[in-house]
Amino acid sequence: MKTRDRILQTSLALFNLEGEANTTTVDIANELDISPGNLYYHFKGKDVLIAELFTQYEQGITEILNAPIDRPLSVEDNWFYLYVVFEEMYNYRFLYRNLSDLLARYPELARRFRRIVDLKHAAITAFWQTLSDAAVVSTSEEEAEALVDNMVLLLTYWLNYDHLLHEERPPALIIHKGVYQLMSMIAPYLGEQQRDFYEQVRSIYRNIIAPAAAK
């Protein structure tokens, strides 16, 4: 691997583990066993590193959020889709941990971060639309709006919330639980389908979470 890529990979790992605010470029150089001067040759300071990692995250999450779900009415496919969204966020979780502080220090990122939230909003709206078109229940526009907002909020802060309550847990457990919480928000709106839908969600939850929690 090229030095430049190794620096990015190690920075990401340290930021996620120790927090971005608690990691210096010297820490990163030490971890890589290279000189601070060598690191500086590739990245002229921590803000350049953060900008580059943010761009990587932005590209990854944008691609995922713009991709359509294969079979939008299948609970499994929806589950898998949301899992992939959370997983990408988890890989760059340091961005979410101290978001306000980070955006205050790098205001240029704030606009781009809001764009990601907008993309999440659009993806969740499309997701909800497909499900509700197939459901019997009629939902007002105001109700649907409140639901989508609540789902986007959960999608944005779930990793922080789980970390606040449990500190480190296996990622698969954290992510599946997040998907479960999202799916459970939709269930009551699906009327007659609710029991069946919820049973499917619960059985996926039991089949996946139980083995993950036992590890």
Next chain:
Amino acid sequence: MKTRDRILQTSLALFNLEGEANTTTVDIANELDISPGNLYYHFKGKDVLIAELFTQYEQGITEILNAPIDRPLSVEDNWFYLYVVFEEMYNYRFLYRNLSDLLARYPELARRFRRIVDLKHAAITAFWQTLSDAAVVSTSEEEAEALVDNMVLLLTYWLNYDHLLHEERPPALIIHKGVYQLMSMIAPYLGEQQRDFYEQVRSIYRNIIAPAAAK
């Protein structure tokens, strides 16, 4: 007002406005027009100030969360109760803005902060219990658990989410919107009562949010 209280009040205002990480004790002394030495006489550093403000918040929010709702089946009373909870959080919002960073630097606070989340959990569970006892719909324990978790997450991160999307907005607008989002999570579980309940929620929302947003 005593100097000690003025220092606390000014620190809180600056932390909320500029972020705790961006505020030094010298900034606080300058704002108060006192010498850093005088500030140090009262508080031996920023961590002591933060610990004192956290204790104030902890006492206030604990008292609110332990107080019962007067008429637990009245939408207005529930609304008012949740408003007061959010308002107390808003007054100490710097604590939520960079929570992970703050708790990493002051690990002693992490345990106490989790206790506050537990209290929120208990308050929301009691709130939901009263409403669902009166409702026709039968809800499984698993569904209720997922709902309460989602509500506590929203209660914990709503202020951050609103700040991420809108930066500064009038507090009344932010808080009423948060209560609305919480209430809209419960509405679909109330079956026959749903339409009526939701209509009440919406009319409170319209009567309060519209004037606040127009200001």
